[in-house]
Amino acid sequence: MTFLEPLSFDIIIIGGGAAGFFTAINAAEMAPEARICILERGKDVLNKVRISGGGRCNVTHAEFLPKELTKNYPRGEKELRGPFHNFMTGDTIEWFEKRGVPLKIEEDGRMFPVSNSSETIIDLFLEESKRLKIEVLLKRAVQGLQQKNELWEIATSQETFTAKKLLVATGSNPKVWSLLQELGHTIVPGVPSLFTFNITDSRIKELPGVATNALVKLKRTKLETFGPLLITHWGMSGPSILKLSAWGARELSDKKNFEIEVNWLPETSSEEVEEELMRLKKENAKQSPHKYAQFNLPKRLWQSLVSASGIEVESRWADLNKQQLEELEQQLTHGIFQVHGKSTFKEEFVTAGGVELKEVNFKTFESKICPNLFLAGEVLNIDAITGGFNFQNAWTGGFLAAKAMTNSAV
Numbered sequence: 001m002t003f004l005e006p007l008s009f010d011i012i013i014i015g016g017g018a019a020g021f022f023t024a025i026n027a028a029e030m031a032p033e034a035r036i037c038i039l040e041r042g043k044d045v046l047n048k049v050r051i052s053g054g055g056r057c058n059v060t061h062a063e064f065l066p067k068e069l070t071k072n073y074p075r076g077e078k079e080l081r082g083p084f085h086n087f088m089t090g091d092t093i094e095w096f097e098k099r100g101v102p103l104k105i106e107e108d109g110r111m112f113p114v115s116n117s118s119e120t121i122i123d124l125f126l127e128e129s130k131r132l133k134i135e136v137l138l139k140r141a142v143q144g145l146q147q148k149n150e151l152w153e154i155a156t157s158q159e160t161f162t163a164k165k166l167l168v169a170t171g172s173n174p175k176v177w178s179l180l181q182e183l184g185h186t187i188v189p190g191v192p193s194l195f196t197f198n199i200t201d202s203r204i205k206e207l208p209g210v211a212t213n214a215l216v217k218l219k220r221t222k223l224e225t226f227g228p229l230l231i232t233h234w235g236m237s238g239p240s241i242l243k244l245s246a247w248g249a250r251e252l253s254d255k256k257n258f259e260i261e262v263n264w265l266p267e268t269s270s271e272e273v274e275e276e277l278m279r280l281k282k283e284n285a286k287q288s289p290h291k292y293a294q295f296n297l298p299k300r301l302w303q304s305l306v307s308a309s310g311i312e313v314e315s316r317w318a319d320l321n322k323q324q325l326e327e328l329e330q331q332l333t334h335g336i337f338q339v340h341g342k343s344t345f346k347e348e349f350v351t352a353g354g355v356e357l358k359e360v361n362f363k364t365f366e367s368k369i370c371p372n373l374f375l376a377g378e379v380l381n382i383d384a385i386t387g388g389f390n391f392q393n394a395w396t397g398g399f400l401a402a403k404a405m406t407n408s409a410v
């Protein structure tokens with residue numbers, strides 16, 4: 001910073017979160033002469049990184065094909081394809097490893113620092129910022145943005161700053177979205193994504209903790225997801241439900257009550273289910289259907305679905321009439337459940353909504369509306385399912401924005 005212009009910088013980054021720090025550090029490395037500053041409204045930075053992944057920070061995901069990776073983004077799938085060809089998961093792993101923070105892969109593909117602590121990521125970001133002489137100014141809530149004579153004027157709760165290039169990385173902050181709207185951007189309204197379903201139903205009431213693969217459909221839409229389904233004390237959770245909540249975020253935003261259809265046998269065709277039930281009726285004639293679980297279903301779930309089909313414990317397979325067999329098949333493959341409300345998933349909420357993606361150049365993450373304005377992270381209308389993908393969006397956008405800002409700034 002020079003003595004005469006204490007409040008002017010080459011690059012100002014608004015928001016001291018994941019995307020803000022990643023951009024600042026990369027920009028400072030790419031252009032060591034550039035004066036770079038992060039303006040953060042809070043008393044502290046990187047708060048979401050601290051609590052992320054249950055305090056372990058799920059940094060990224062072990063998926064190394066750009067096209068496959070984009071499939072985890074209900075909003076942003078098309079737009080992130082190009083950026084991921086330039087900076088994605090493998091680059092993230094290398095980036096952290098090169099700076100002394102190795103990552104490890106868990107069975108489900110999620111990647112965490114080997115230390116198992118988000119503090120390792122925070123310490124790295126803070127040390128790098130210090131080493132690279134990035135100014136980090138706290139308690140600077142940005143309240144106004146305007147472009148004057150090729151310079152950005154940024155009004156905060158304390159002072160006004162100027163910058164040649166501006167990156168907005170304020171996450172899902174409604175105040176900043178309205179500032180961007182005043183600059184001419186369209187904002188897709190924010191709605192929650194990633195939630196679990198509240199269901200009161202005798203079929204699952206006694207089964208909290210039971211998990212199995214299922215195909216879940218949102219009735220009256222084309223949305224369906226496949227994956228583990230976990231029965232909870234309040235309803236249903238697990239990857240299949242979370243994915244449905246993310247893809248259905250907009251459809252479900254104004255609905256408290258809706259219907260889902262659960263296929264508990266997603267890997268077995270209707271014909272196979274029918275044939276197997278007929279075989280059981282014949283070959284297990286003297287046995288109660290309640291006694292042994294079939295189709296590899298968890299026993300308590302099987303018993304509950306058998307009861308829901310009106311089959312008594314005393315009944316034997318041979319006693320079942322056509323209607324009971326059909327009802328059992330229906331329960332196994334087309335179970336309808338009424339959802340009455342949503343709950344957040346382990347506090348990990350993500351907001352769908354933000355700056356309209358058509359208004360952003362995804363080679364550089366620069367606004368197509370305002371030159372020298374860049375956007376990265378959750379401020380954009382991009383969000384992902386749980387698994388490390390939301391941070392990957394922040395890293396990719398931050399890296400490419402840093403490259404673009406430094407190529408032309410200094």
Ligand SMILES: Cc1cc2nc3c(=O)[nH]c(=O)nc-3n(C[C@H](O)[C@H](O)[C@H](O)COP(=O)(O)OP(=O)(O)OC[C@H]3O[C@@H](n4cnc5c(N)ncnc54)[C@H](O)[C@@H]3O)c2cc1C
Nearest residue numbers: 015017018019041052053058142170171377378388390391
């Ligand atoms: C509990 C929880 C756990 C999560 N765990 C994971 C995980 O393990 N893996 C994963 O990939 N994703 C996870 N996510 C999602 C992930 O945290 C976000 O997608 C990510 O933090 C977005 O980064 P960002 O930099 O865009 O925004 P943020 O991290 O939200 O940072 C925005 C920053 O801008 C500041 N700011 C806002 N307004 C202003 C203003 N007017 N002036 C100045 N500063 C301002 C904020 O104070 C904040 O510091 C989790 C989310 C939550 C809530």
